[in-house]
Amino acid sequence: MPTDGRLPWLQRYEFRFVRGPWRPQTQAHAEPQSAHSTLWVGDSPPRALDFLSLTALCDVFFVRAFHVRGTMVPAGTVTMTVHFHASAAEVAAQGTSPLLGTVDAHTFARNFGDQIAQLWSGSGRLLATTTQMTWFKE
Secondary structure (H helix, E strand, O other), X not given: XXXXXXXXXXXXXXXXXXEOOOOOOOOOOOOOOOOOEEEEEEEOOOOOOOXXXXXXXXXXXXXXXXXXXXXXXXXXXXXXXXXXXXXXXXXXXXXXXXEEEEEEOOOEEOOEEEEEEEEEOOOOOEEEXXXXXXXXXX
């Protein structure tokens, strides 16, 4: 996904979507779309992975309501929890290689939605999971 000319925080990452890229529309989808995305993501410029950068990568996933609706609306993170599933040595072993991320959501109701994500090493090791509650304006 090209990030040149986009928000400065987007330019700090490289996104390579395998499935479910977000393509903003001028009008909302007639029917809700899938909230799932799978992508390779990494820091730009590349930097060695540590727990701080792993935490930041847990928060790069676009608000799932954008995917489902097709349009942007005012939105924000209400809560975010990150669980680490790897040791410092396992995280460091990732080096500067991108991570495989999967993200999905289960529900959108009363202006709130959830989203859950997993970040995997290139060798198939689960490094972190994250759960967020997001708010979006109807």
